Amino acid sequence: xxxxxxxxxxxxxxxxxxxxxxxxxxxxxxxxxxxxxxxxxxxxxxxxxxxxxxxxxxxxxxxxxxxxxxxxxxxxxxxxxxxxxxxxxxxxxxxxxxxxxxxxxxxxxxxxxxxxxxxxxxxxxxxxxxxxxxxxxxxxxxxxxxxxxxxxxxxxxxxxxxxxxxxxxxxxxxxxxxxxxxxxxxxxxxxxxxxxxxxxxxxxxxxxxxxxxxxxxxxxxxxxxxxxxxxxxxxxxxxxxxxxxxxxxxxxxxxxxxxxxxxxxxxxxxxxxxxxxxxxxxxxxxxxxxxxxxxxxxxxxxxxxxxxxxxxxxxxxxxxxxxxxxxxxxxxxxxxxxxxxxxxxxxxxxxxxxxxxxxxxxxxxxxxxxxxxxxxxxxxxxxxxxxxxxxxxxxxxxxxxxxxxxxxxxxxxxxxxxxxxxxxxxxxxxxxxxxxxxxxxxxxxxxxxxxxxxxxxxxxxxxxxxxxxxxxxxxxxxxxxxxxxxxxxxxxxxxxxxxxxxxxxxxxxxxxxxxxxxxxxxxxxxxxxxxxxxxxxxxxxxxxxxxxxxxxxxxxxx
Amino acid sequence: xxxxxxxxxxxxxxxxxxxxxxxxxxxxxxxxxxxxxxxxxxxxxxxxxxxxxxxxxxxxxxxxxxxxxxxxxxxxxxxxxxxxxxxxxxxxxxxxxxxxxxxxxxxxxxxxxxxxxxxxxxxxxxxxxxxxxxxxxx
Numbered sequence: 001x002x003x004x005x006x007x008x009x010x011x012x013x014x015x016x017x018x019x020x021x022x023x024x025x026x027x028x029x030x031x032x033x034x035x036x037x038x039x040x041x042x043x044x045x046x047x048x049x050x051x052x053x054x055x056x057x058x059x060x061x062x063x064x065x066x067x068x069x070x071x072x073x074x075x076x077x078x079x080x081x082x083x084x085x086x087x088x089x090x091x092x093x094x095x096x097x098x099x100x101x102x103x104x105x106x107x108x109x110x111x112x113x114x115x116x117x118x119x120x121x122x123x124x125x126x127x128x129x130x131x132x133x134x135x136x137x138x139x140x141x142x143x144x145x146x147x148x149x150x151x152x153x154x155x156x157x158x159x160x161x162x163x164x165x166x167x168x169x170x171x172x173x174x175x176x177x178x179x180x181x182x183x184x185x186x187x188x189x190x191x192x193x194x195x196x197x198x199x200x201x202x203x204x205x206x207x208x209x210x211x212x213x214x215x216x217x218x219x220x221x222x223x224x225x226x227x228x229x230x231x232x233x234x235x236x237x238x239x240x241x242x243x244x245x246x247x248x249x250x251x252x253x254x255x256x257x258x259x260x261x262x263x264x265x266x267x268x269x270x271x272x273x274x275x276x277x278x279x280x281x282x283x284x285x286x287x288x289x290x291x292x293x294x295x296x297x298x299x300x301x302x303x304x305x306x307x308x309x310x311x312x313x314x315x316x317x318x319x320x321x322x323x324x325x326x327x328x329x330x331x332x333x334x335x336x337x338x339x340x341x342x343x344x345x346x347x348x349x350x351x352x353x354x355x356x357x358x359x360x361x362x363x364x365x366x367x368x369x370x371x372x373x374x375x376x377x378x379x380x381x382x383x384x385x386x387x388x389x390x391x392x393x394x395x396x397x398x399x400x401x402x403x404x405x406x407x408x409x410x411x412x413x414x415x416x417x418x419x420x421x422x423x424x425x426x427x428x429x430x431x432x433x434x435x436x437x438x439x440x441x442x443x444x445x446x447x448x449x450x451x452x453x454x455x456x457x458x459x460x461x462x463x464x465x466x467x468x469x470x471x472x473x474x475x476x477x478x479x480x481x482x483x484x485x486x487x488x489x490x491x492x493x494x495x496x497x498x499x500x501x502x503x504x505x506x507x508x509x510x511x512x513x514x515x516x517x518x519x520x521x522x523x524x525x526x527x528x529x530x531x532x533x534x535x536x537x538x539x540x541x542x543x544x545x546x547x548x549x550x551x552x553x554x555x556x557x558x
Numbered sequence: 559x560x561x562x563x564x565x566x567x568x569x570x571x572x573x574x575x576x577x578x579x580x581x582x583x584x585x586x587x588x589x590x591x592x593x594x595x596x597x598x599x600x601x602x603x604x605x606x607x608x609x610x611x612x613x614x615x616x617x618x619x620x621x622x623x624x625x626x627x628x629x630x631x632x633x634x635x636x637x638x639x640x641x642x643x644x645x646x647x648x649x650x651x652x653x654x655x656x657x658x659x660x661x662x663x664x665x666x667x668x669x670x671x672x673x674x675x676x677x678x679x680x681x682x683x684x685x686x687x688x689x690x691x692x693x694x695x696x
Contacts, residue, residue: 554599
């Protein structure tokens with residue numbers, strides 16, 4: 001990279017400079033003894049070409065849109081098209097969320113992202129005893145196809161892309177979406193969107209699992225196989241580090257555990273007889289944009305490089321699309337504070353900027369009130385406007401990977417890559433991600449990091465503005481979103497009506513077909529689709545699968 | 559009293575899977591010299607109370623982030639009272655709006671800890687109630 005003569009001159013000069021600095025330090029010490037990241041990487045005072053002495057540009061970075069995709073997955077990145085601005089939304093019954101969706105689209109949002117309530121995510125109908133108090137709270141309640149019809153009412157499914165945060169029952173929600181498209185007269189081949197469908201991280205971080213890991217993997221692979229034939233534009237999975245990070249992991253752990261899960265999905269699909277280049281181009285990822293600005297940018301770049309290498313070298317992918325790590329980003333919910341919540345607007349803006357400088361394909365910016373409640377309409381709009389300012393005003397979109405070549409950033413990218421590789425190797429040696437999860441290794445690692453993070457805050461080694469420093473008298477609380485308490489009653493009423501009005505014989509028949517398929521080896525998506533179209537409920541369909549697959553109970557590790 | 563170790567049950571009621579806070583607090587209480595049992599996810603009020611009785615705890619800490627706290631926390635206190643275990647101290651933590659805290663306290667919750675609360679404050683709260691020495695720090 002650099003002229004050796006000039007480098008040796010630089011080395012001399014740097015030594016001189018270091019000496020001068022030592023003198024300065026005697027008079028004026030630095031703020032801290034060491035500047036260490038949560039990953040344990042020690043940050044040097046200054047980075048120069050000496051740090052990149054043997055660094056091979058073509059091998060490490062290459063060109064945007066080309067292997068190893070460090071600089072981005074498209075050749076022109078945001079000069080061609082900005083990222084998809086996709087705000088996660090959902091609460092109450094389908095009517096309320098449909099209204100919020102249409103509002104966000106009118107405000108210039110370019111994709112939808114649906115949040116479902118917890119009973120939906122865990123496969124209980126709204127009138128199940130476990131659903132007590134939870135209906136419509138953290139997302140929209142979906143009990144049957146009826147609710148999905150209302151949720152997508154007057155939304156042209158061939159023109160928007162829809163992301164659904166749904167995991168254990170992902171296949172069911174996807175089937176509902178397909179059924180609605182059919183009713184709107186839209187061919188499946190025109191549908192664009194994503195189901196999260198990433199069950200492995202549920203066991204370690206997010207908690208909405210239903211069935212045991214190995215049975216759940218079958219459902220995931222079935223969606224891959226079904227989508228390949230029927231919905232070629234659909235992202236069949238969003239392999240998520242977001243929640244791993246929210247649960248307390250470091251940046252390196254976030255990427256390592258996510259890519260390890262990715263490897264497990266690829267392996268499961270290969271074992272089921274799929275060919276790598278047939279499904280890998282539809283894999284997508286989801287990461288967190290956390291508080292350390294440059295570490296996050298380096299993290300995104302390292303993740304792309306490692307995934308490309310895994311797909312090419314380990315799995316023998318030939319299609320470059322199989323090697324491209326495409327990802328959605330959400331700013332860090334866990335970094336938001338209930339204290340001085342207006343300050344969250346600033347946090348979100350920096351985090352969002354790191355995602356953009358890291359080359360994200362889509363982005364959710366959190367609302368300032370999310371440490372207190374679900375976002376109000378006003379707060380959600382401000383969060384969307386934040387993305388629009390980055391995209392249209394700041395100019396960071398003018399050149400591809402504008403920070404590429406920064407001595408610090410490249411060094412940090414390399415160091416994170418090393419750490420991530422170490423974790424990946426350790427997990428491989430344990431027998432892969434599923435085994436590592438079953439052993440509790442991943443959970444334990446995340447817990448340790450979370451505890452360390454909290455201790456750092458309590459010892460004020462880590463400063464959170466407004467929480468452990470710069471605390472001010474609380475200002476009056478802002479207007480928070482309240483979910484209408486009558487939602488649960490309305491939802492249960494609609495559910496009862498749906499159960500009453502459908503053709504019962506058809507429901508039992510389709511559920512019986514699903515049961516037989518689950519006991520055998522056929523792809524489960526077609527029988528799920530039939531049951532959904534017969535207006536079988538979420539609870540009934542998941543109930544059949546619970547019966548056949550059993551339920552997962554996590555070991556409590558402390 | 560101070561010679562006896564305080565036993566605490568940390569429980570997740572409702573369906574949300576966010577147990578970073580619950581686990582961090584469980585660890586911190588344990589490091590502060592208490593005996594801690596963590597229930598794991600998706601507990602009903604009935605199951606929490608059953609575990610509290612079985613484990614013979616003096617404190618039940620409920621963590622919830624799903625917004626179902628108004629429906630799920632008061633039954634824990636009621637059920638404890640019905641089981642003649644009304645002397646067990648019930649505390650709660652999570653995303654709980656300020657205006658709902660008085661209602662929970664009236665229902666018998668001793669204290670509600672909201673986001674940003676230092677763990678050391680929760681440790682001190684329990685220690686003070688049970689006359690434990692303030693020495694170890696988180």
